[in-house]
Amino acid sequence: MVHSMSRSLYRWLLYLHPPAFRQRFAEEMLSIFDEAAATYGVLRLFADGFVSLLRQWVVRAESRRLPVALAVPQGSPGPTTFFAWEHFEMPQYSLPLYRWIQGAVMTLGLLSAVWLMVGPGGRAPILPSDLAGPRGSRTAWASPTQNALGSADDFVPGTPGEGDYAMSGTAEDIHQHQLRQQERAIQNAVGEQSVPGSFYYVVESQGTAAETPKTPAGEQFSAWLSAFTAGSARSLRDSSRTTRIPASRT
Amino acid sequence: MKLSTMRFLPLSPAALHILLALAGEDLHGYGIMLEVARQSEGKYKLGPGTLYDNLRKLMTQGNVEEIQKGTSGGDPRRRYYRLTGLGRRVLSAEVARLEGVVREAKANLLGTKPRRA
Numbered sequence: 001m002v003h004s005m006s007r008s009l010y011r012w013l014l015y016l017h018p019p020a021f022r023q024r025f026a027e028e029m030l031s032i033f034d035e036a037a038a039t040y041g042v043l044r045l046f047a048d049g050f051v052s053l054l055r056q057w058v059v060r061a062e063s064r065r066l067p068v069a070l071a072v073p074q075g076s077p078g079p080t081t082f083f084a085w086e087h088f089e090m091p092q093y094s095l096p097l098y099r100w101i102q103g104a105v106m107t108l109g110l111l112s113a114v115w116l117m118v119g120p121g122g123r124a125p126i127l128p129s130d131l132a133g134p135r136g137s138r139t140a141w142a143s144p145t146q147n148a149l150g151s152a153d154d155f156v157p158g159t160p161g162e163g164d165y166a167m168s169g170t171a172e173d174i175h176q177h178q179l180r181q182q183e184r185a186i187q188n189a190v191g192e193q194s195v196p197g198s199f200y201y202v203v204e205s206q207g208t209a210a211e212t213p214k215t216p217a218g219e220q221f222s223a224w225l226s227a228f229t230a231g232s233a234r235s236l237r238d239s240s241r242t243t244r245i246p247a248s249r250t
Numbered sequence: 251m252k253l254s255t256m257r258f259l260p261l262s263p264a265a266l267h268i269l270l271a272l273a274g275e276d277l278h279g280y281g282i283m284l285e286v287a288r289q290s291e292g293k294y295k296l297g298p299g300t301l302y303d304n305l306r307k308l309m310t311q312g313n314v315e316e317i318q319k320g321t322s323g324g325d326p327r328r329r330y331y332r333l334t335g336l337g338r339r340v341l342s343a344e345v346a347r348l349e350g351v352v353r354e355a356k357a358n359l360l361g362t363k364p365r366r367a
Contacts, residue, residue, distance in 0.1 A: 036280060040297075051300070056303070
């Protein structure tokens with residue numbers, strides 16, 4: 001009973017030794033403990049074990065390092081054994097200067113590439129090809145087929161053609177195209193009338209006077225638009241004061 | 251050859267006793283401890299920690315090597331160690347050095363050596 005307890009304590013003492021020393025000699029030391037405890041005395045062996053523990057950690061620096069080739073026995077299964085913390089060994093030499101410079105340059109290049117990809121503010125940057133390069137350099141998807149200026153006849157509501165999703169163009173082209181598509185959809189819905197605020201309404205209003213439907217809502221909007229384009233705060237207030245809000249149908 | 255042995259000298263008492271124990275025959279760890287105790291007539295006893303710390307150093311230096319030896323009937327945890335040729339030369343050089351130390355000590359202690367003015 002006493003021997004088994006002291007043996008367990010001695011084994012624990014051996015376990016506290018540096019890994020390299022422990023793996024090489026712990027079993028032999030334990031076997032000696034089993035044989036010599038009666039003749040040498042348990043206390044003497046424990047004292048020797050404590051001195052050895054201090055010596056290996058404090059004096060013997062080489063005991064703390066364990067070559068990976070020795071640490072990992074051949075055929076040891078799984079990565080768990082290999083990546084145990086005690087199997088790692090830091091190199092004793094420092095990296096040469098050119099290696100530091102090489103690492104710094106590579107890091108800067110990588111960070112620059114990430115910055116270019118993400119762009120300032122987290123938005124996709126506007127590349128020079130978007131401004132002056134040939135159109136069609138960036139492939140767009142899920143966008144109806146159309147030339148760069150668009151056409152009023154290319155919108156087929158609800159039934160996109162087979163080739164409607166193969167257009168190429170810049171992001172700005174796609175955005176403008178989507179706006180025109182929305183405009184055409186609204187025009188079809190209201191009967192070929194330009195919708196105020198939309199792309200076609202602005203284009204058409206530059207050449208001819210704006211036409212609004214001859215309805216109460218259209219008249220109210222025309223009055224507000226006139227006040228708005230006049231740029232006067234007073235006229236805007238007057239317009240809002242004279243605006244009649246239709247009564248609820250309830 | 252002498253230069254290659256001189257760099258290991260002087261040996262520590264533990265290393266000297268281990269080499270002396272292994273000079274006679276190949277031994278395992280506990281056998282070395284018993285042989286050291288016998289050679290010193292029980293006045294010097296190596297503990298396992300001291301023994302294997304010195305064995306490790308001696309093996310690194312090439313003075314001692316581990317050998318494969320059958321442990322028929324014995325403890326399979328035992329490993330046997332042998333003195334190498336280099337270790338034997340180192341031991342011889344250390345013994346020669348100690349002979350000079352003993353000679354000088356006797357001369358001083360017995361008063362046969364003239365003192366300097």
